[in-house]
Amino acid sequence: MSNSPPRSQPPLAAPPGGAAASLGRPGGSSERLVQLEVLRYNPDTDTEARFQRYEVVCQEEWVVLDALNKIKADIDPTLNYRWSCHMAVCGSCGMMINGEPKLSCHAFLREYEGVIRVEPLAHFPVERDLVTAPDDFMEKLKRVKPYVIPKEKKPISEGEYKQTPAQLMKFRQYSMCINCMLCYAACPQYGLTPTFIGPAALTLAHRYNLDSRDGGRKERQEIVATHEGVWECTFVGACSEVCPAHVDPASALQQMKITSSIDWIVEHLIPGGKSARDTVSREDAGDIS
Amino acid sequence: MSRRPLVRECPPTTWYFRQPRYLRYMSREITSIFVGAYCVLLVVGLQRLSAGPAAWEAFLLGLRSADSIVFHLLALAAASYHAATWFNATQKAMPVQIGEDFVPGNLISGAHYVAWAVLSAVILYLAGVF
Ligand code: SF4
Ligand code: FES
Numbered sequence: 001m002s003n004s005p006p007r008s009q010p011p012l013a014a015p016p017g018g019a020a021a022s023l024g025r026p027g028g029s030s031e032r033l034v035q036l037e038v039l040r041y042n043p044d045t046d047t048e049a050r051f052q053r054y055e056v057v058c059q060e061e062w063v064v065l066d067a068l069n070k071i072k073a074d075i076d077p078t079l080n081y082r083w084s085c086h087m088a089v090c091g092s093c094g095m096m097i098n099g100e101p102k103l104s105c106h107a108f109l110r111e112y113e114g115v116i117r118v119e120p121l122a123h124f125p126v127e128r129d130l131v132t133a134p135d136d137f138m139e140k141l142k143r144v145k146p147y148v149i150p151k152e153k154k155p156i157s158e159g160e161y162k163q164t165p166a167q168l169m170k171f172r173q174y175s176m177c178i179n180c181m182l183c184y185a186a187c188p189q190y191g192l193t194p195t196f197i198g199p200a201a202l203t204l205a206h207r208y209n210l211d212s213r214d215g216g217r218k219e220r221q222e223i224v225a226t227h228e229g230v231w232e233c234t235f236v237g238a239c240s241e242v243c244p245a246h247v248d249p250a251s252a253l254q255q256m257k258i259t260s261s262i263d264w265i266v267e268h269l270i271p272g273g274k275s276a277r278d279t280v281s282r283e284d285a286g287d288i289s
Numbered sequence: 290m291s292r293r294p295l296v297r298e299c300p301p302t303t304w305y306f307r308q309p310r311y312l313r314y315m316s317r318e319i320t321s322i323f324v325g326a327y328c329v330l331l332v333v334g335l336q337r338l339s340a341g342p343a344a345w346e347a348f349l350l351g352l353r354s355a356d357s358i359v360f361h362l363l364a365l366a367a368a369s370y371h372a373a374t375w376f377n378a379t380q381k382a383m384p385v386q387i388g389e390d391f392v393p394g395n396l397i398s399g400a401h402y403v404a405w406a407v408l409s410a411v412i413l414y415l416a417g418v419f
Contacts, residue, residue: 041295043292043294043295044293048295049295049297099307099308100308122297122299123299125294125295125296125297126294126295126296126297127292133292133294165389166386166388169386169389169390170386188299188304188305188311191299191304192301192304234314234318235378236310236311236314237310237314238308238310238311238314248381250381251382251384254378254381255381255382255383255384258383
């Protein structure tokens with residue numbers, strides 16, 4: 001579904017059939033004509049979103065973000081999207097590209113054929129065009145207490161909390177998250193049940209639980225071991241497949257299900273057993289069974 | 290400027306058509322129907338056994354019917370697929386760290402496949418298959 005063309009377009013001949021075509025340039029890197037279908041939404045004037053088609057000449061080695069930048073610079077300055085680092089580090093350029101959550105600075109044009117459909121991240125409210133509102137994710141991040149809660153507080157004069165390389169390796173993978181929210185856009189459970197704390201925030205809880213300097217698991221379990229926490233996860237595994245930082249949130253959540261189940265067994269089946277969750281209500285504990 | 294974000298709902302009944310990976314997930318979940326049905330069949334068999342020799346013989350005869358054989362083949366395929374997805378998941382759910390390194394995931398999943406094969410052989414042996 002394409003809408004009226006943008007106000008100004010460079011005089012380019014579109015190839016028949018609308019497919020991206022290589023426009024070889026002798027001696028230099030080759031160019032290609034790329035068609036993008038971009039979701040547009042203006043909260044001041046629109047009641048619903050619409051797709052707008054752009055045609056733009058791109059270098060062969062460009063990524064989708066480059067194409068958007070070119071559109072914004074040369075064709076349509078009203079197009080809105082977020083980005084910063086252009087090197088898959090800041091996590092701000094996440095979009096749905098042909099239905100798949102991707103960092104647009106990491107989505108090479110040469111990997112796509114035909115019209116490339118660009119939409120804002122799924123499962124988040126659209127603020128404007130490709131810009132989504134991350135408020136829900138930020139709120140959930142806070143709830144899991146993603147910081148070291150020291151086992152014992154000690155004065156600075158006693159020096160730093162030391163950690164061996166092996167202790168670091170235990171959680172290192174889970175500390176690589178760039179908060180891009182691609183995993184939330186991929187997770188159907190989050191889409192269907194927005195109260196779900198979700199992959200990245202729960203994984204960060206796990207990262208701190210595994211940290212040898214940390215003693216905050218009991219506090220985090222009040223969020224983690226609930227219906228809104230790991231028990232909402234049905235292990236679709238999409239989060240790990242789309243994660244650009246190879247964090248593997250699905251593994252963190254399954255590990256937390258195991259530790260939370262052990263807590264429940266200790267708490268309910270072993271006489272006098274006290275688990276990390278002994279401050280949690282019985283109703284929530286029942287979710288585990 | 291006031292905020293008026295647009296909420297795009299996740300379609301509650303058709304979301305799994307959006308991505309092939311969601312269909313793979315649904316196919317894994319659907320196999321549990323066959324696993325469940327087979328468990329019911331086992332319970333019915335126990336109940337028939339307790340009802341006496343005639344009831345048990347009739348039950349066994351029923352198992353030999355064409356419908357029953359088709360169901361058993363389907364249930365076997367579904368249970369095998371379900372089990373494989375579980376075994377493949379074990380390397381994520383139960384990582385083993387030795388020093389600074391993790392045991393390769395394939396070894397963890399592989400160990401489960403080996404245990405599966407050994408236990409199946411033991412059960413078949415006890416059942417007098419060989
Ligand atoms: S876990 Fe991966 S996909 Fe999810 S926010 Fe972090 S980096 Fe992005
Ligand atoms: S612009 Fe920073 S991750 Fe893409």
